[in-house]
Amino acid sequence: MTIFIAVYLIALCCYFKTRTSDNIKYRAINKYFMATMYLVLAIVTFFNKYEFASYQTLLMAALILAWLGDIFLVFDFGRGGDFFLAGNICFILYEQVVMVDHGFGFKDFGWTFAATAVILGAFIIACGKRPDIFKLGKMRWPMTFYLSSIVMHGMTGLAMAILLPGTNFVMMGIGSLLFMTSDMILTAYRFVFNSNKWLVRANSLTYFTGLLLIVLSTVYA
Numbered sequence: 001m002t003i004f005i006a007v008y009l010i011a012l013c014c015y016f017k018t019r020t021s022d023n024i025k026y027r028a029i030n031k032y033f034m035a036t037m038y039l040v041l042a043i044v045t046f047f048n049k050y051e052f053a054s055y056q057t058l059l060m061a062a063l064i065l066a067w068l069g070d071i072f073l074v075f076d077f078g079r080g081g082d083f084f085l086a087g088n089i090c091f092i093l094y095e096q097v098v099m100v101d102h103g104f105g106f107k108d109f110g111w112t113f114a115a116t117a118v119i120l121g122a123f124i125i126a127c128g129k130r131p132d133i134f135k136l137g138k139m140r141w142p143m144t145f146y147l148s149s150i151v152m153h154g155m156t157g158l159a160m161a162i163l164l165p166g167t168n169f170v171m172m173g174i175g176s177l178l179f180m181t182s183d184m185i186l187t188a189y190r191f192v193f194n195s196n197k198w199l200v201r202a203n204s205l206t207y208f209t210g211l212l213l214i215v216l217s218t219v220y221a
Contacts, residue, residue, distance in 0.1 A: 001219070005212070008037050012208050019204050020197045028074045034208055035070035039063060042215045049218070055097045059218065062090035066211065077190075081146055084183075088149035091176065095156040104163050112155035119151050120144060136191050143187060154180025172217035178210030 011034050018030040042063045050056040065087030073080025099109055124144060127134040136143055157176020160169050182203050189199040 004037070004041065008034060008208075008212060011037070012204065015204050015208070016201045020200055024074065031070055031074060035067050038208075038211050038215045039067045042218065045215070045218045049221070055094060055101070056218070058090050058094040058097065059214075062087045062094060063211075063215065065090060081142075085146050085149050088153045091153045091179075092149070092156050095153075095160045095172070095176070098169075099160060099163055102164055108163060109156065109159040112152065112159050115155045116148060116152045120148050123147060134191060139191070143191070147183070147187065150180050150183045166221075168217040168221040171213045171220070175210040175213030175217065178206045178213065182207035182210060 011030060015027075015030045015034065018027040021027065042060060046056060046060050065083050069080045069083035069087060071080075072083060096109070127136055127140050127144075134140075154177045157173040157180075159173075160176075161173025182205075185199055185203040185206065189196060189203060193199055
């Protein structure tokens with residue numbers, strides 16, 4: 001596992017360079033390598049530790065959809081976003097099911113819906129008042145819809161980390177928050193600061209670190 005993590009992090013450091021270069025071939029190979037690494041680890045862990053007829057299948061579905069999102073996003077932003085949207089829904093359902101399975105209910109994590117609504121409301125208002133800064137144009141509502149899923153995913157992960165004891169749940173929660181942060185950064189890069197390479201690197205760092213933590217949460221469960 002130490003070697004796996006080391007190789008993954010080295011590939012991530014390389015991606016800081018290839019992601020901001022003009023060579024889309026190297027960028028794609030680098031990204032696909034990391035995405036396949038986290039997916040293979042997740043699949044091996046799933047078949048070694050869990051049954052197919054369990055809620056862990058939801059997490060596997062989420063990770064497969066995230067992998068497909070990584071594959072398509074390099075060439076097709078819209079199609080990649082569709083896979084990530086479906087993946088976020090699976091992540092949310094998985095985290096909610098885990099909390100319910102441990103005896104918690106809506107009264108314990110219902111605040112995640114309110115937090116999501118507040119964040120999305122602030123985003124909608126900001127886009128409406130400052131279209132000169134938030135240059136979403138026709139993408140305003142599709143991005144709002146997508147961001148609602150990723151914010152809900154992050155908030156539900158935070159609830160899991162708070163409510164459930166165990167390092168694996170904390171890793172899952174932090175991973176979900178980093179995943180959410182990565183998409184917030186990506187939105188800022190594409191529609192506000194579209195020439196800042198450090199934002200791209202921050203997006204890659206938070207996303208791939210978040211996915212690694214999510215997968216490792218199943219390894220160390």
